[in-house]
Amino acid sequence: MIEVRRARAGDVRAIRALVEPLTATRVLVAKDAVAYYESLQQFRVVEDDGRVVGCGALHVMWEDLAEVRTLAVHPSASGQGVGSQLLEALLDDARDLGIKRVFCLTFEVDFFSRHGFEPIDGRAVEPEVYAELLRSYDEGVAEFLDLERVKPNTLGNTRMLRTL
Numbered sequence: 050m051i052e053v054r055r056a057r058a059g060d061v062r063a064i065r066a067l068v069e070p071l072t073a074t075r076v077l078v079a080k081d082a083v084a085y086y087e088s089l090q091q092f093r094v095v096e097d098d099g100r101v102v103g104c105g106a107l108h109v110m111w112e113d114l115a116e117v118r119t120l121a122v123h124p125s126a127s128g129q130g131v132g133s134q135l136l137e138a139l140l141d142d143a144r145d146l147g148i149k150r151v152f153c154l155t156f157e158v159d160f161f162s163r164h165g166f167e168p169i170d171g172r173a174v175e176p177e178v179y180a181e182l183l184r185s186y187d188e189g190v191a192e193f194l195d196l197e198r199v200k201p202n203t204l205g206n207t208r209m210l211r212t213l
């Protein structure tokens with residue numbers, strides 16, 4: 050039976066195993082193990098008969114803004130609605146947190162479009178918020194801000210936004 054649930058500390062190994070092949074092709078950014086434990090509360094996983102087959106995270110960036118991150122489904126489980134269930138659960142988390150806009154940076158434009166995301170150009174935040182976000186040490190925030198130093202990581206990705 051398929052179940053979407055909050056991640057537990059014991060899931061981190063399975064999450065890393067899902068993500069690792071995707072970092073080799075730069076679909077997802079490689080992170081150290083400690084980063085997954087530190088951001089564990091952001092994660093949801095999909096379990097199928099006791100096996101973690103998908104993961105995804107929601108990272109809050111500002112008062113009205115969060116980012117979907119690290120969405121990955123094992124190839125053996127793709128095309129069965131697992132990614133859609135995960136994404137919708139993360140959007141529900143965003144609603145629960147009072148978030149109004151959800152950002153993502155992805156090659157999977159059709160998939161995210163089917164879930165109400167639209168490509169955006171330029172900055173998605175006011176200059177004052179941009180200046181505050183510059184103070185973050187988070188690499189994903191740097192990618193959101195489209196800073197020069199992280200551009201090699203985001204080459205070919207599309208910036209997308211969903212309004213809730």
Ligand SMILES: CC(=O)SCCNC(=O)CCNC(=O)[C@H](O)C(C)(C)COP(=O)(O)OP(=O)(O)OC[C@H]1O[C@@H](n2cnc3c(N)ncnc32)[C@H](O)[C@@H]1OP(=O)(O)O
Pocket residue numbers: 071076077117118119120121122123126127128129130131132133134153154155156157159160163
């Ligand atoms: C912000 C970020 O994290 S960006 C990174 C996004 N992740 C990646 O690029 C990693 C590599 N890709 C993946 O892990 C997966 O392909 C994902 C996450 C993009 C999609 O996960 P999936 O579980 O395959 O998605 P899901 O099954 O919900 O939808 C995919 C397709 O299956 C179809 N589908 C959905 N439900 C079902 C179902 N019950 N039965 C059969 N097909 C279905 C959908 O119509 C959809 O069609 P499409 O390919 O034309 O869009």
